[in-house]
Amino acid sequence: MSTVPFVLSSSENRAPGDREEAIAYFSMEIGIKAAIPTYSGGLGVLAGDTLRAAADLGMPIIGVTLLYRNGYFTQHLDAHGNQTESPTQWVPEDHLQPLTRRVSIEIEGRTVQVRAWRYLIEGIFGGHVNVLFLDTDLPENSDWDRALTNDLYGGDRHYRLCQEALLGLAGVEMLHALGIDGRLIYHMNEGHSALLALGLLERHTGARAPDTVSDDDIRAVRSHCVFTTHTPVPAGHDKFDWSLVTRVLGPRRARLLEDVGCRHDGQLNMTYLALRFSRHINGVALRHGEISADMFPDYPVHSITNGADTAMWTSQPFARLFDDQIPVWRQDNQYLRYALGIPLEDIQSAHREAKQDLLNEVARRTGQRLSPTALTMGFARRATEYKRADLLFADIERLKRMARRMGPLQILFAGKAHPRDEGGKQMIREVFEAAEELRGHVPVVYLEDYDMELAKFLVSGVDVWLNTPLKPHEASGTSGMKAAFNGVPSLSVLDGWWLEGHIEGITGWAIGDRDATSEPGQEIADLYDKLHHTVMPIYYDSPLEFARIRRYCIAYNGSFFNTQRMVRQYWKSAYHRVIAESPAEVD
Ligand SMILES: *Cc1c(COP(=O)(O)O)cnc(C)c1O
Numbered sequence: 001m002s003t004v005p006f007v008l009s010s011s012e013n014r015a016p017g018d019r020e021e022a023i024a025y026f027s028m029e030i031g032i033k034a035a036i037p038t039y040s041g042g043l044g045v046l047a048g049d050t051l052r053a054a055a056d057l058g059m060p061i062i063g064v065t066l067l068y069r070n071g072y073f074t075q076h077l078d079a080h081g082n083q084t085e086s087p088t089q090w091v092p093e094d095h096l097q098p099l100t101r102r103v104s105i106e107i108e109g110r111t112v113q114v115r116a117w118r119y120l121i122e123g124i125f126g127g128h129v130n131v132l133f134l135d136t137d138l139p140e141n142s143d144w145d146r147a148l149t150n151d152l153y154g155g156d157r158h159y160r161l162c163q164e165a166l167l168g169l170a171g172v173e174m175l176h177a178l179g180i181d182g183r184l185i186y187h188m189n190e191g192h193s194a195l196l197a198l199g200l201l202e203r204h205t206g207a208r209a210p211d212t213v214s215d216d217d218i219r220a221v222r223s224h225c226v227f228t229t230h231t232p233v234p235a236g237h238d239k240f241d242w243s244l245v246t247r248v249l250g251p252r253r254a255r256l257l258e259d260v261g262c263r264h265d266g267q268l269n270m271t272y273l274a275l276r277f278s279r280h281i282n283g284v285a286l287r288h289g290e291i292s293a294d295m296f297p298d299y300p301v302h303s304i305t306n307g308a309d310t311a312m313w314t315s316q317p318f319a320r321l322f323d324d325q326i327p328v329w330r331q332d333n334q335y336l337r338y339a340l341g342i343p344l345e346d347i348q349s350a351h352r353e354a355k356q357d358l359l360n361e362v363a364r365r366t367g368q369r370l371s372p373t374a375l376t377m378g379f380a381r382r383a384t385e386y387k388r389a390d391l392l393f394a395d396i397e398r399l400k401r402m403a404r405r406m407g408p409l410q411i412l413f414a415g416k417a418h419p420r421d422e423g424g425k426q427m428i429r430e431v432f433e434a435a436e437e438l439r440g441h442v443p444v445v446y447l448e449d450y451d452m453e454l455a456k457f458l459v460s461g462v463d464v465w466l467n468t469p470l471k472p473h474e475a476s477g478t479s480g481m482k483a484a485f486n487g488v489p490s491l492s493v494l495d496g497w498w499l500e501g502h503i504e505g506i507t508g509w510a511i512g513d514r515d516a517t518s519e520p521g522q523e524i525a526d527l528y529d530k531l532h533h534t535v536m537p538i539y540y541d542s543p544l545e546f547a548r549i550r551r552y553c554i555a556y557n558g559s560f561f562n563t564q565r566m567v568r569q570y571w572k573s574a575y576h577r578v579i580a581e582s583p584a585e586v587d
Contacts, residue, residue, distance in 0.1 A: 022185060022575075023187055024061075024171075024180070026065070026168070026186065026196055027047040029047065029072075030044055030047040030048050030063055031046075031048040032095075033453075037451065038072075040153060040416075041381065042478050045478065049309035050570075052123075052129075053307070053564045053567045055123030055127045056123040056124045056127065058123060059567060065131065065133055066133065066134050066163060067135040069135075071087065073419065074088045074449055081446065092133070096118060097119075097120075100115075102138075107248060112141055112148070113141055114134050114136055114138075115135050115138060117135060132175075134149060136149045148166060149163070167193050169196070185224055189230075191269075196225075197221055197277035200224065201221050205217055218260055218276070218277070225274075225277050226281075227277075227280070228283075238269070238271070240267060240268045240270075242263060257273070262276060280573070281301050282303055283475065284305065284306045285303060285476040286305060286500060287499050288476060289303025290303075302574075304574070306477075308482045313459060313481075314485045317351070318350045318460070318485070321347075321350045325338075325339075325342050325346075326342075332564065333562040333565065352372070355372060355461045358376075358457045358462065375409050375463050375536060375539045375540070377392075377411045377412070378411075378412045378461075378465055378483075379467070379468075380447075380479065384418070385427060389427045391468040391520070392411070396437050400441040402528075407536060411444045413444065456482075464489060464539075465479065465491070474496035477497050477498065480492060484501065486554075488550070489509070489550065492508065494512060498510075501556075501557045501561055503556065506556070
């Protein structure tokens with residue numbers, strides 16, 4: 001095995017402390033922070049949290065994504081919950097450093113020039129992780145090509161395939177141009193970046209005719225690739241008609257893809273492309289791994305359960321408490337287990353402070369003053385049908401009754417619907433309608449423009465984190481993990497990560513059973529019964545018992561559902577295994 005340096009080779013592009021890069025992490029969206037709005041939801045936030053944990057662990061990894069000058073979008077809601085969108089204003093220069101290297105790729109027979117911007121994530125021990133944001137907004141490109149990196153999940157299928165070609169093909173080219181290639185491991189975070197396999201195959205086979213590509217060539221590429229699937233339902237997988245593939249990628253590449261077995265039902269299915277070219281494949285929670293293995297029986301699908309970045313998602317009051325009582329928690333999140341020894345009064349006062357910070361933020365944004373003592377539930381995530389934001393409102397009269405008998409209840413919502421997701425937009429309107437019906441009984445506030453900043457207020461400041469997805473759609477979910485770091489228990493349908501994180505009455509409460517599919521009627525009944533007879537009585541009658549539950553959330557779930565643990569698992573079972581078993585060079 002030869003050693004190849006993985007450094008950013010050009011000295012002008014190097015930051016002090018730059019070091020070897022051995023893993024290239026490709027993701028259609030990466031959420032670094034709210035001020036860099038290049039993410040839409042859980043997938044992008046997971047990518048950012050992954051790279052942050054890797055920086056903390058000193059892992060050699062580089063992130064690759066697209067720039068998105070319009071961000072995802074800024075959400076506006078009128079009095080009835082009708083959503084409209086506008087581009088998010090942000091200035092890349094304020095956050096990112098432009099690199100001078102250019103690469104070009106062919107799209108529809110045109111040469112498209114691509115540059116990259118760099119963000120440097122600094123880890124706690126001085127480790128650095130570079131994130132590259134690819135950008136086509138260059139004067140050499142046509143107006144249409146210049147707009148290719150404007151919108152995340154915007155445009156039509158044609159626009160999307162062009163973007164995925166950029167991410168995969170220009171991403172591989174850019175790493176090569178920067179001297180960061182050789183024995184790299186390429187990690188595809190969801191199928192959007194699967195065309196990177198085509199880029200690697202082309203580099204490997206050079207000018208040879210497509211029909212000379214052999215199984216050995218495929219194996220050579222496969223030995224470098226890792227794929228994480230996030231989509232538990234067949235309809236969710238990214239597909240493109242073959243005519244579009246031929247038009248965008250050109251006949252030669254289309255032919256190559258066909259010759260290596262990547263045409264299915266007249267389409268290019270990005271998941272199958274990624275599966276075919278990956279040495280290691282995993283789902284994002286144990287149940288999701290099983291579901292994916294059933295969906296793709298020809299492939300060995302493993303599971304690595306997601307996490308979230310503890311330092312990123314722990315509120316100030318709890319971070320201070322942990323710094324004081326568990327000083328090593330930042331270096332190694334496993335020590336959050338020792339939260340079991342933190343006095344309950346300290347847990348209570350940290351939460352009280354986080355809750356007040358949230359309520360102040362709600363007042364600042366909406367003018368509404370909510371009660372610091374009322375049981376406050378939070379529900380925030382992408383607004384889309386399967387997340388069922390309306391499930392809690394199945395019986396408005398019973399909610400009113402519960403608030404009257406058991407104690408006051410108030411509920412905070414947030415979440416953007418994709419501009420073309422009519423079902424998601426309808427969900428938001430239904431929450432607004434329920435809020436109207438509950439007026440004077442149960443305050444319901446829908447906060448506009450959900451992003452990472454608002455998410456941090458919500459996951460740390462509410463008393464109970466509610467999650468009611470339709471099973472088995474929630475591959476993992478991560479917001480409940482962020483809540484756990486802050487001592488906020490979940491009341492959730494048993495899907496995704498909650499099947500692993502749930503201990504009844506200890507880390508929160510289950511809605512429904514462990515079956516793979518939902519029974520909405522049973523789930524609604526269970527949700528109301530748990531709230532009425534378990535959660536509200538503990539909250540109002542046994543505050544120390546509630547504080548003990550908070551403490552268990554931190555100790556049991558904070559110590560495990562973090563990206564430090566997750567990244568170590570990737571290192572050991574996905575990246576390291578690939579390195580050990582694949583001496584072949586790609587180029
Ligand atoms: C964590 C996070 C998500 C993911 O939430 P889920 O509960 O996993 O759906 C989505 N959006 C933002 C802004 C987040 O911070």
